Amino acid sequence: MRIVKELLFDSTTKHGRRFDLFIQLLIIVSIINFSIQTIPNLSKNQRLILNGIELFSVIIFSLEYIFRVIFSGNRIKFIFSFFGLIDLIAILPFYLSIGIDLRSVRAFRLFRLFRLFKLLKYNNAISNLRKAFVDVKSELIIFSVATVFLLYFSAVGIYYFENNVQPEAFSSIFHSMWWSVATLTTVGYGDIYPITIGGKIFSSLVVFLGLGLVAVPTGLIASSFSKAFKDDSNK
Amino acid sequence: MRIVKELLFDSTTKHGRRFDLFIQLLIIVSIINFSIQTIPNLSKNQRLILNGIELFSVIIFSLEYIFRVIFSGNRIKFIFSFFGLIDLIAILPFYLSIGIDLRSVRAFRLFRLFRLFKLLKYNNAISNLRKAFVDVKSELIIFSVATVFLLYFSAVGIYYFENNVQPEAFSSIFHSMWWSVATLTTVGYGDIYPITIGGKIFSSLVVFLGLGLVAVPTGLIASSFSKAFKDDSNK
């Protein structure tokens, strides 16, 4: 029992560190496994192997969860803590889908992705990132609002220019929003674009505004992160 | 009467703050309402509800406008002030379109968007942004001129390379300008692109110039904003 306790809670001993590494690897393996299962036309044998890996990782995660509950001082507190809930959600989809047709719980299987959050336990950089975000919070809010305004404004504009000529692509302001996003972020898939002269002139003006509007907050975040990391390394 | 005065002009009292919030919500609701009305194939019932919401918001905005005129010290001054005009323009389209076929005043309905500007009243960040822009005004002008030059120069270049092979897409320098904008901003819809070897080499050179030219002013604005916000938070 003492060994189990050491494995779970003490990451300073050799065995504890090895166990941590093993769990981290298993998380990544089970996530990759989850991804491979979405590939269509897998053979029956391949499906069997993938399901086996899934079964194995769920068993390990379940044992880990049970032992963590048993050995924690305050069991109720652990169960409802952030990582306690994550540990539970990471294995729940498996047990709930037993006996149910898998296709109907497809979206539910997405919860298996929560296993990724289990990795956060091992990461110290999070607090750094949070600090950097808090520093530029007010600027980010202003620019987020400004971005939403510009997205909306350009959607309305392009709607009035293009709706008559392309009633399918720009069928409403909400459909035009998709164009706004694709254009102002400069993704430009090419599935929707202006063809009238007015629409082209309008979107030319708007895209330059958008470049500025997108560049400023990203620049602010970058410099804030840069500062946060520097402060940290100076300690 | 005193209550109305308090609601309209005093945002420090509990009722005044609630009224401000109510007006802001109504502005956003009426803008969303305006957007939904552009969706094609709405049922008659849906149209009725949307028109009802529009009617309600126009009545509230009208009452607000009338009371603001009545209770302001200098009525003429208020009517011709920035927010006085905005308040008027925000409701005018409704009254002018009564009895007129809506389709013919389509562009006119756009004025309802001016309601968004009513939100500016409640925003203190504007002066900050203006200061940041004033700081980099001269640089922005230089780079805007340089950008227009590069857009024009690349439009002329690509016109001479591609016009013979793609007379439809690159039919004149003005049509080529659309290519310039889509390429130098790296949107790249894919509706128009060079196919000759000369055109491809030319646009390769031009797009790298464009990346630099676009990055510099956005970087300048970003650092100027960053400074403006820092000065503000140091006060």
Place this chain on the structure above:
Amino acid sequence: MRIVKELLFDSTTKHGRRFDLFIQLLIIVSIINFSIQTIPNLSKNQRLILNGIELFSVIIFSLEYIFRVIFSGNRIKFIFSFFGLIDLIAILPFYLSIGIDLRSVRAFRLFRLFRLFKLLKYNNAISNLRKAFVDVKSELIIFSVATVFLLYFSAVGIYYFENNVQPEAFSSIFHSMWWSVATLTTVGYGDIYPITIGGKIFSSLVVFLGLGLVAVPTGLIASSFSKAFKDDSNK
């Protein structure tokens, strides 16, 4: 005669400034005129008007050139100076194309664009820009070389991945270079893209490298310009 001299050389007097402004406007008008002439299917009347404007501006530019030659202290020096040559090149295409079929001298007409350089005379910001570029020259050279390397390297890579499957689009390393440029600058027209799994993985890696490689020099230029402008405004 004295008035002509004042108009041409003295931009401090009222008439001198007005004449400068007139010439600048005429340059812009003649450039716009040049652009409009590329629009296909112009009516005969429209062509007549455009040719009239061109004739008028050439006459003014010619007179300006002749008077500048006459009134300059050292005529030979002026003729072979930068702005002397620009002034000549700006009007030469017109005289050389008289009596020749216009279609054959199409590329030659491009020289009319040199009129834009005449505008440089009135611009003081150029020295500032030059200083900023000199400051980051060595960094720019290193990153330009690195960019060419990356462009070439990714062209070779994608050629080996895609050539077998898309022998038309990726027919040689030089053709693949066009894909490299469109991808690493994130323009992404969509005329040419990888379809093999290897090609997609390869281009995913390469585009992230490209983002970094493009961002660094633009960031360097931006900060250099920012410094150059600040130094200037502190004087």
Place this chain on the structure above:
Amino acid sequence: MRIVKELLFDSTTKHGRRFDLFIQLLIIVSIINFSIQTIPNLSKNQRLILNGIELFSVIIFSLEYIFRVIFSGNRIKFIFSFFGLIDLIAILPFYLSIGIDLRSVRAFRLFRLFRLFKLLKYNNAISNLRKAFVDVKSELIIFSVATVFLLYFSAVGIYYFENNVQPEAFSSIFHSMWWSVATLTTVGYGDIYPITIGGKIFSSLVVFLGLGLVAVPTGLIASSFSKAFKDDSNK
């Protein structure tokens, strides 16, 4: 013999510098030659010339390699040094492909590209770049991991939104990864994009996150390089 030694090892004498320049030119010529050989439908004469250039450069590189081995103090050490191996790999493909059908060793011919690394010998900026990277190593790792997470997360999301409607394009999470890369880097070829409303809203959110995530590390690298170069020029 002394002359050969001087040519190879002493870049301070006039002959040594000339020889260095000659080798560098030959590297670039043989790389361009390699690229030209990929162009399809070359005539027999053109192929002969290109093969001749290749033969000539291989002979020179072989002689250079042999003499470097002979004249180096510690032959074993030189052969297994970085530049010793590069020199060997640069000529090996030629000798190995003699007598073998060229098509089957296509990928092998890629090793000729290693000649580019021979150019590194003449470059002093490398240590500068390495220092700049080391400075931001920890930040780069954090953001690389975050980028991989976001790429994966958005691939899973778009897979669940689009798989039912576009089972071809978004056939598995791995195929959706290609969309993630093309979208988050804003390349946006247009070969694959969401068409459902849910998918469009999801990708709108994700692309803004992606812009921030990509901008921050590139900004960090840029400022780190900027600092590294400044430190260097202050010495």
